[in-house]
Amino acid sequence: MLTNDHITLGPVHENEFEQMASWYVHESFGRRLDARPLQFKTADEMKKWWTGSSQQEYRFGIRLKETNQLIGFVEMDGILWNHGTAWVSIAIGESSQWGKGYGKEAMECCIRFAFMELNLHRLQLTVFSYNEPAIRLYAALGFTREGVYREFIERNGKRYDMILYGLLRSEWASEKTFSL
Template identity: 50%
Template sequence: MKSLLSGERIYLSSFHEKDTAKIKDWNDQEELQRLLDALPYKPKTDEEVKKWINDSGSNFIRFAVRLRENDEIIGYAEIEGILWSHRVGWVTIAIGDKSYWGNGYGKEILQRLLAYGFNELNLHRLQLTVFDYNKRAINLYESLGFKQEGTFREFLRRDGKRHNMLLYGLLHSEWKN
């Protein structure tokens, strides 16, 4: 049964103290981190992970993503960099365990996050950036109506090759409920 923060198989929740070890493991995964961040890969300490989990502010909302069947945390979702006066925010989702990749969880997570951003936070625009080598994510974003609005040409250098970073945006009026 779907609700604002709950889909068919997942739900968005707060973080729990026991989530620290799992999130630390995700931060130790080079492949995952290189999909999410342009900064050089560097595993985080337990203290850095705890600080990230407990961080709170007025310009972002961060959720743990859990399976409905057993409450296991499988990722996180956030709307950050919110400019309240302009009703704009940046979207990020991550699925930490590769065994859940490619099974439609990302779409369900992003659908809940978009519903929250547009319906609960009353945002007008949600946007994100993605590296051009992350084809799976690009397909997901486009399937939900995000439009490519720009290219940061040769933004990133990884493994001796230059990569573009793409800017995608979705307006409330374009969003498919």
């Protein structure tokens, strides 16, 4: 369930929080992930965030199967168990691994886990309109564009929308064949 052709999802180890913090040095990483101003992270801050998860959050490191290298993470948070909904996000931190399809594989695993293991009904996410690779990814995964927060964010003197996407379990299941 937490593995695909080239990646696996799993824990992040104590000695990897420094690596995760280094991803925030890259402006394009932080600006795709967060609406807040670019802020560098320390290994201690990353560890506190990672280990501070609750019953409303699931976080997984994304690892390359071949080398076991940590290249990013996926997160489901804000889970409302009574409604079966959650927010999902993904980040490939290692820029050398961008554009290779690992994000899609990781999201496929995350979606499978959410719908088949956690029995959730709906996943949702937001993305900034300038993040065209992510928008293409979410469309390829079957997410539906549901709304727009117009001119939500300003970057380098220009306003950008934040787009809301959603995926229902029934929509996802209609596209899949299962073998247990």
